[in-house]
Amino acid sequence: MEGNESTINEAGNIDAGDKTGCLDIHSSNDDNPNDKSLGEESDIVPVVGMKFKDENEIFEFYKNYAYRVGFPVRKRNSKKGDDGVLRYVTFTCSREGHRISASSSSLKPRPTIQTGCKARLAASSEICGTWRINSVHLEHNHKISPSKSRLYRCNRQISARTKRRLEINDTAGIQSHKSKAGRSEKKVCVEKDSGNFIDKVRQLKLGEGDTIALQAYFSKMQTSSPGFYFSIDLDEEARLRNVFWADNRCRQAYKEFGDVVTFDTTYLTNNYDIPFTFFVGVNHHGQSILLGCGLVSNEDAMTFVWLFKTLLECMHDQAPNGIITDQDRAIQNAIEIVFPNTKHRWCLWYILKKLPEKIGNHNHKGSILSAVHGLVYDTQTCEEFEQGWNKMLEDYKLQEHGWLTGLYNERSRWVPCFLKTSFWAGMSTTQRSESMNAFFDGYVHSKTSLKQFVEQYERALRSKVEKEFHADFKSFSQMVPCVTRYEMEKQFQSVYTISKFKEFQEEFTGKVYCEVLSAQDSYLHTIYEVREDIIFNGGMKKKIFKVLFRRDECEFECSCHLFEFRGIICKHAISVLIRNDVALLPEKYILKRWRRDVNRPYTRVPINYDGWISTPEQVRYDQLCLAFTKLADLVAHDEERCQGIMDWIDLQTIDLSKRQNP
Structure with missing residues (x-):
């Protein structure tokens, strides 16, 4: 799929070559800034003695410096002279100071940007009217990042x-x-x-396109976007049948977040004329992230086999560990053929949505619905569910109900207690359908042509990437205060993204509703019985959980299996850990997936969506790729030199890996 020319092979796939490009960034500096003209842009670093026409020019200069370095600024102090004219100003990093709030003891504190940073610049006016920098402090007590600059409030402006x-x-x-x-x-x-x-918005009026335009669009994308992948499936008469595509960012993101994916075919087939399918994962903020998508001619097993095999080819034969779909039999058959070792789960939301219709006009319909919901959400063990289900069928004379019988036979695909011991990245029962529907709504309409659909899809995808970039920025620049003084809470505060730390913090504060009732010791472990008071709709019920704890290894396992399912430690286990004076948890309980301090390669992939401005990191990545490509062209014919360069790359890789993971 990635060669130097675009061709259609016998299988109906289009092969096209990768091309790379780079963006040059030029900056200048000067050893003698005071010799420059007032406020000249080449004065990059503030220095005592620099002079400007007025205080506004100083502020713009400091803002430009901060933008290049990567921190936000604000005006802190100003002072007028006896004549009422402004004489002194101080500009600081916006992370200066500490937030003092009456709600500091809240169990759900708000994130704050303030860290007590001392970086600042002070200036005063001289007799001649010019302004002079009197003092400068450049050191920050927090991380700085030029790639985040455009998101700080002081830089967000509409030109x-x-x-x-x-x-x-x-x-x-x-x-x-x-x-x-x-x-x-x-x-x-x-x-x-x-x-x-623009408070009032209107919808786009879209025309029609055709498959030739779609092919042209893909060819253009593969030329301008390195690593862009697409495959077109043609029938015997060379007519378009199925299409799959994924840009390089999606492909690289799949390496990190492709362990659990959802596959949906219902969005456009239910609402529009275009049969759009997509593969979705969950990123480190818990946001839906698109991993690949396609257009299909029909929804039979053969079509899905082609689509899944194409996904494998695109993702270098890395099959997902888990996949979530609806109850479609054709999809299930295709998964068993292409992903034989992948756990297959049905979306619970769709099943419960169908339940009232399938029960029909039964005299005890309300009681049956309530019983099913109770069995789904309240049973902790498989045996408990099976006993309760059979009792429900017997109580309401439903033993011959075909739909319920079929559901029970496939209970391992949809009942939570059968699935909670496997990792599903915290994907909720409704996230798969609702989040992606909201993502594409407003971009696609019933009369959208294929060509226009792909163009609108790209704009929607750019919006999604922007939201992820904002979440990265928020986790970089802000911190949710701890609500307790336990070191364990601080441990997760320092490494998790804001959204995932909030999830952990909710469990941590939720321990106030838990009480350890008893403990049974054995030679290898202790089993604790923990009661939780669950409050709902003004009422309260009590539920018992069992936590197995191995003190020597500091290992635990709760009967709710929240950590196994979502990767977040539950309140029941936290209660037991604190009871046993555990201050800090082993690294295995801090998932790399949820960390904010991890370098994620897919974020460095250059983005070619219309209107996207590459970050400095993406530009440097692109420049390095281009430089190594040129180097490879020069030395590939020389075995000795090639081996020498490979050895040097290996040494650099080992050295840099040690520095990043000491």
Whole structure:
């Protein structure tokens, strides 16, 4: 699929070559800044003695410096002279100070950006009217990142050009979140800012396209986007039958988040004329992340076998550990053929949605629905579910109900107590359908042509990447305060993304509803009985959980299996750990998947979506790839030199890996 030319092979797949490009960034510096003109842009680093026309020019200079370095700024203090004219100003890093709040003892504290940073710049006016920098402190007590600069409030501004574009688009009926941002704009506004500027939005009026335009679009993407993959399935008469595609960012993200995927075919087939399918994972913030998608001609097993095999080819034969789908038999058969070792789970939301219809007008319909929900959500063991199910069938004379019988026979695919011992990345029963529907709504309409669909899909994907970038920025620049003084809470606060730390913190504070009732000791472990008071709809019920704890290894296992299922430690285990004076947990209970301090290769992949401005890290990555490609062309014919360079790369890789993972 990745060669130097585009060809259609016998299987109907299109092969196209990869090409790379890079963006040059130039900066300048000077050893004698005071010799420059006032406020000249080449003065990159603030130095005592630098002079400017007025305080506004100083602030803009400091903002530009902060933008290059990667921290937010604000005006901290100003002082006027006896004549009422401004004489002194102080600009600081926005992370200066500490937030003091009456709600500091809240069990759900809000994230704060403030870390007590001392970085600042102070200046005063001179008799001649010019302004001079009197003091500068450049050191920060937090991480800085140029790639995050555009998201800080002080840099989020809507340029005149952007405003004009939004106004024109609004008149044309284009929603603000679909507008293309100019590539040349250095500081851009976020989607929320555009929405605030254009309060009233309208939908796009889309025309029709054809399969030739679709092929042309894919060819263009594979030329401009290194690693872009697509495959087209043609029938015997060379007519378009099925399509699959994934850009390089999706492919690299699959390496990290492709262990558990959801596969959905219902979105566009239910609402539009386009049979759109997609593979979705969950990233380190718990957000849905697109891993690949396709257009299919029908929904039979042969089609899904082709689609799944194409996914494997695209993802270098890495099959998911778990896959979530609806109850479609054709999908199930295809999974058994292509992914024989993958755990297959049905979406519980769809099953419970069908339940009222399948029960029909039974005299005890309400009681049956309540009983099924209780069995689904309250039973902790498989035996408990099976006994309760059989009793329900007997009580309501449902032993001959065909649909319920079929559900029971496949109980290992949908009942939580049969699935909770496997890792499902915390995917909820409704996340698979609801999140992706909300993602594509507003971008695609019933009259959308294939070509326009792909273009709209790219704009929607850009919006999704932007939301992930914002979540990364939030976890980088903010911190949710701890609500206790336990070291265990601080341990997770320091390494988890904000969304995942909040999940852990909710379990941690939830221990106040738990009480350890008893403990049974054995030679190898202790089994604790923990009672939880579960509050719901103004009422409360009590539930018993069992936690097995091995003190020597500091290992635990709770009957709720929240850690195995979601990767988050449950309140019951936390109660037992604190009872046993465990201060810090072993590294195996801190999942790399949820950490914010991990370098994730897929985020460095250059993005070629319309309007996306690459981060400095993505630009450097692209430049390195291009440089190594040129080097490979020069030495590939020389075995001795080639081996020498490979040895040097191995040494550099080992050294850098040690530095990043000491």
